[in-house]
Amino acid sequence: MLELNGATYRYAGYARPVLHEVSLRVGDGEIVGLVGPNDSGKSTLCLVASGLAPASIGGELKGTLTLDGTTAAGLRTFELAERVVIGFQNPNTQRSGIAATVFEEIALGPMNLGLPVVETVARTRDAISRLRLEAIVERDPQRLSGGQAQLVGIASLLAMRPRHVILDEPTAQLDPEGTRLVGEALEALAARGTSLLVAEHKTDLLDRLCSRIVVLDAGRVVRDGSAGGVLDDPELRELGVEPPARVRLTRAVAHAGGDPRALEAVLR
Amino acid sequence: MESVGAFVIGGYIGPLAIIVLAVLPAAVVAGVARRLLRVSLLLTLPIAISVVLVSVFTRAGSTVLFQIGPFDATLEGVDFAGQTLVRLLAISTSIGLFGLTTEPRSFVLDLERRGLSPRFAFVAAATLEAVPAMVERAGVIASAQRARGLDTEGSLRARLRGVLPLAGPVVVSSLTEVEERSLALEVRAFGRPGRRHLLWRIADTRAQVAVRILMLTLLGAAIVMRLTGTFPALP
Amino acid sequence: MSQTWVRAIVGLVAFFVVLVAGINVTGTLDVTADPNTGLIAAQNTIIAILFVALLAGLIAYAATEYAQTRRLDSITRQFDTRTIVLIPIAIAINIVLGQTVAAALKVPIYLDSIGTILVGVLAGPIAGAVTGGLANLIWTYVLPAPFHSDYAAPFFIVAVEIGLLAGIFGRLGFFRSRPNTPPARLAIGAIVVVAIVAIIGFYGFVPFYSSGQISFFAPPAEGAAAPDPVFVILGWLVALLVIGAVVGLLALLFIKRDLGAAYVFVAGLVVGIVSAIISAPISSIVFGGVTGSGTDILVAAFQQAGSSLREAVLKQGLLSDPIDKTLTFFLVFAILGALSRRFVARFPQGEAAVGLSEG
Ligand SMILES: Nc1ncnc2c1ncn2[C@@H]1O[C@H](COP(=O)(O)OP(=O)(O)O)[C@@H](O)[C@H]1O
Ligand SMILES: [Mg+2]
Numbered sequence: 001m002l003e004l005n006g007a008t009y010r011y012a013g014y015a016r017p018v019l020h021e022v023s024l025r026v027g028d029g030e031i032v033g034l035v036g037p038n039d040s041g042k043s044t045l046c047l048v049a050s051g052l053a054p055a056s057i058g059g060e061l062k063g064t065l066t067l068d069g070t071t072a073a074g075l076r077t078f079e080l081a082e083r084v085v086i087g088f089q090n091p092n093t094q095r096s097g098i099a100a101t102v103f104e105e106i107a108l109g110p111m112n113l114g115l116p117v118v119e120t121v122a123r124t125r126d127a128i129s130r131l132r133l134e135a136i137v138e139r140d141p142q143r144l145s146g147g148q149a150q151l152v153g154i155a156s157l158l159a160m161r162p163r164h165v166i167l168d169e170p171t172a173q174l175d176p177e178g179t180r181l182v183g184e185a186l187e188a189l190a191a192r193g194t195s196l197l198v199a200e201h202k203t204d205l206l207d208r209l210c211s212r213i214v215v216l217d218a219g220r221v222v223r224d225g226s227a228g229g230v231l232d233d234p235e236l237r238e239l240g241v242e243p244p245a246r247v248r249l250t251r252a253v254a255h256a257g258g259d260p261r262a263l264e265a266v267l268r
Numbered sequence: 269m270e271s272v273g274a275f276v277i278g279g280y281i282g283p284l285a286i287i288v289l290a291v292l293p294a295a296v297v298a299g300v301a302r303r304l305l306r307v308s309l310l311l312t313l314p315i316a317i318s319v320v321l322v323s324v325f326t327r328a329g330s331t332v333l334f335q336i337g338p339f340d341a342t343l344e345g346v347d348f349a350g351q352t353l354v355r356l357l358a359i360s361t362s363i364g365l366f367g368l369t370t371e372p373r374s375f376v377l378d379l380e381r382r383g384l385s386p387r388f389a390f391v392a393a394a395t396l397e398a399v400p401a402m403v404e405r406a407g408v409i410a411s412a413q414r415a416r417g418l419d420t421e422g423s424l425r426a427r428l429r430g431v432l433p434l435a436g437p438v439v440v441s442s443l444t445e446v447e448e449r450s451l452a453l454e455v456r457a458f459g460r461p462g463r464r465h466l467l468w469r470i471a472d473t474r475a476q477v478a479v480r481i482l483m484l485t486l487l488g489a490a491i492v493m494r495l496t497g498t499f500p501a502l503p
Numbered sequence: 504m505s506q507t508w509v510r511a512i513v514g515l516v517a518f519f520v521v522l523v524a525g526i527n528v529t530g531t532l533d534v535t536a537d538p539n540t541g542l543i544a545a546q547n548t549i550i551a552i553l554f555v556a557l558l559a560g561l562i563a564y565a566a567t568e569y570a571q572t573r574r575l576d577s578i579t580r581q582f583d584t585r586t587i588v589l590i591p592i593a594i595a596i597n598i599v600l601g602q603t604v605a606a607a608l609k610v611p612i613y614l615d616s617i618g619t620i621l622v623g624v625l626a627g628p629i630a631g632a633v634t635g636g637l638a639n640l641i642w643t644y645v646l647p648a649p650f651h652s653d654y655a656a657p658f659f660i661v662a663v664e665i666g667l668l669a670g671i672f673g674r675l676g677f678f679r680s681r682p683n684t685p686p687a688r689l690a691i692g693a694i695v696v697v698a699i700v701a702i703i704g705f706y707g708f709v710p711f712y713s714s715g716q717i718s719f720f721a722p723p724a725e726g727a728a729a730p731d732p733v734f735v736i737l738g739w740l741v742a743l744l745v746i747g748a749v750v751g752l753l754a755l756l757f758i759k760r761d762l763g764a765a766y767v768f769v770a771g772l773v774v775g776i777v778s779a780i781i782s783a784p785i786s787s788i789v790f791g792g793v794t795g796s797g798t799d800i801l802v803a804a805f806q807q808a809g810s811s812l813r814e815a816v817l818k819q820g821l822l823s824d825p826i827d828k829t830l831t832f833f834l835v836f837a838i839l840g841a842l843s844r845r846f847v848a849r850f851p852q853g854e855a856a857v858g859l860s861e862g
């Protein structure tokens with residue numbers, strides 16, 4: 001379980017905070033979606049929830065981050081890495097830049113943890129099979145398609161065996177097929193009890209994956225509720241978030257005088 | 269190692285002996301002798317031309333062979349150029365042999381196994397990838413610039429104007445990736461103190477160890493003799 | 504008195520103790536200049552002593568810090584993950600620009616230390632020194648063709664020096680942008696720079712290159728005729744280049760109205776001169792003064808004009824290096840300006856280097 005309490009965060013060198021009094025809870029096995037317009041603070045919130053802000057990038061955090069009941073304050077980055085990991089949007093910057101094969105790339109994290117070779121290999125194989133990357137283990141990680149590269153990035157995170165995973169727009173650069181693969185991987189992770197926080201523009205994906213959705217606007221939480229409830233919210237568009245196709249379709253049907261419930265039945 | 273030996277010994281015989289007695293046999297054993305010679309000669313050629321021109325014509329000396337313009341060619345210059353050339357060739361072939369027989373990535377891993385800090389191993393390994401990647405990026409940006417009508421061939425001024433707008437974006441765009449990449453590495457426990465268990469181990473036979481010790485001893489002896497002035501004068 | 508001051512004083516004391524001891528041990532140093540070459544007889548000994556003293560100072564500083572805190576934060580802090588990720592890219596910048604740009608332009612400059620200087624400025628002197636040293640070693644021993652070069656490794660000590668000095672200049676704020684400087688202060692800055700160039704020029708360069716007269720290429724020592732016209736032309740070209748550089752700086756100062764340019768110029772000049780002095784012996788001993796680049800013609804010219812190999816290489820270096828390094832320093836200054844402040848600020852020495860003061 002990952003819990004933020006009254007988090008107010010200010011970047012180093014800036015006077016005004018970017019996040020204000022954000023409280024958030026991601027239970028075990030839960031996938032929480034994070035949406036909001038550009039510059040609303042989603043990426044910042046991801047960094048704060050991962051502990052890297054302030055552990056790596058400095059700045060000032062008021063409020064607390066707790067991981068499975070213990071506070072994350074004061075942990076060094078490599079200590080955080082065993083508890084919570086974060087993935088970013090650009091698969092290119094997530095490559096280590098030193099691995100000759102996908103296998104080595106994924107093995108880097110466990111190796112850095114100082115694990116014995118057998119354990120490193122076991123974790124790497126496990127991460128590979130969970131994202132079904134067997135076909136590309138021998139490939140050069142520099143020469144992958146965007147979708148493959150992002151999956152390798154996520155596999156590299158999974159090999160750390162984290163209890164909490166945070167992803168900042170993981171599918172932004174992916175085609176529909178890549179998006180589907182990532183979605184399935186996240187579901188499988190949650191099924192094993194991992195807590196997931198996913199910032200994402202693709203509300204269709206969140207609609208399918210998430211149990212809860214948090215809407216952020218100008219650094220404040222403006223909605224926090226069940227996925228269905230938040231995504232059906234008639235004000236969602238005014239908050240700068242595009243509702244998923246299901247909701248738009250239902251509304252269009254209702255608007256045209258049809259029966260939305262019949263449509264929902266068909267969609268389900 | 270041999271390359272250091274080349275200057276310690278000096279003269280003609282030393283560097284030649286290194287090429288013939290140490291580098292070439294090793295290259296033959298490794299089956300790269302032909303490629304080694306080709307690569308080394310190619311790499312040394314441009315500098316060799318300079319050496320010849322510069323030292324043959326400009327070395328002050330008493331025996332003037334012939335003159336071209338203000339430049340005199342002297343016997344001393346020819347001698348000096350010859351010495352420099354064999355020395356350069358010894359350096360080039362020994363480093364070239366190393367390059368042809370050693371896969372750089374395994375070399376770095378082996379260094380880490382022998383105690384190099386993982387951070388420095390990272391720097392070396394990442395450089396291997398960063399250099400060609402930057403060339404590729406420069407290529408992409410160059411073609412974009414050319415599409416916008418910038419010149420990368422032609423006169424010096426034209427080239428200057430073509431290269432500078434190119435260098436800027438290449439440098440700045442690769443620098444901006446540093447931030448996210450360092451976060452992504454920290455997430456994977458980079459920078460954790462203590463050693464790592466590497467996945468591979470490079471074979472190191474008894475014979476290899478023996479040859480290495482022998483060469484180090486010879487090199488050490490040569491340096492000591494040179495410093496103490498007891499090294500026999502070779503032609 | 505804070506702990507940092509204690510360390511600094513211990514370091515300085517060690518530096519001077521070793522300096523004085525070194526001078527005494529080596530006996531009286533012959534500092535009379537050779538009338539023909541302007542070279543000081545004991546030049547190499549002095550450089551060696553300075554180097555050892557500098558090393559002693561650094562070690563004393565580090566030892567004191569370790570005794571005080573049981574850690575070496577001032578050094579390890581310069582190698583955070585960000586810097587470690589930056590170093591390979593910096594090395595790639597060195598190599599790619601050094602090999603392609605300089606080769607493509609075919610001009611007698613190197614442009615192969617932009618990355619080193621960048622790391623020195625952003626992360627600190629030790630990080631800069633390590634980057635420079637690693638860059639040259641990797642260039643020769645790790646990189647495969649076509650990026651490989653046989654000639655980088657012997658010069659690695661020069662690269663170390665460049666990174667170290669760039670880091671110190673960065674810490675001292677020489678790379679800070681000083682926009683909207685009032686004209687009066689710009690004028691003072693310009694006068695100071697011109698004065699520095701003039702003093703170095705007249706008391707250092709002119710006697711060194713011309714045994715007193717401004718002819719730049721002295722005739723051979725013994726009873727030779729007037730210098731060959733080729734050298735006179737070359738000499739004037741060089742002089743024009745120097746004047747051009749100064750005029751360019753003045754234009755930059757007054758058009759951009761940024762006094763930072765003057766600081767960068769001086770820093771580049773100093774690093775260039777030091778680099779030339781250190782690299783000359785390496786270049787002449789290892790490579791016979793030839794590196795296969797555009798600088799070779801200068802070496803040849805000086806030798807033909809009667810200089811020994813060592814002198815000719817030094818003379819060439821003292822012309823090429825200051826130009827190369829000031830140019831490089833300006834490029835780094837421009838790059839720092841193009842990077843976002845928040846990016847720069849996260850490096851260990853970033854705030855000190857560019858002077859962040861945002862509300
Ligand atoms: N590294 C940083 N330093 C300072 N301010 C930042 C930094 N990153 C983002 N910001 C600011 O924080 C605010 C929120 O940005 P961000 O978290 O990236 O939003 P989102 O991901 O929702 O687009 C923006 O106003 C942005 O300018
Ligand atoms: Mg974002």
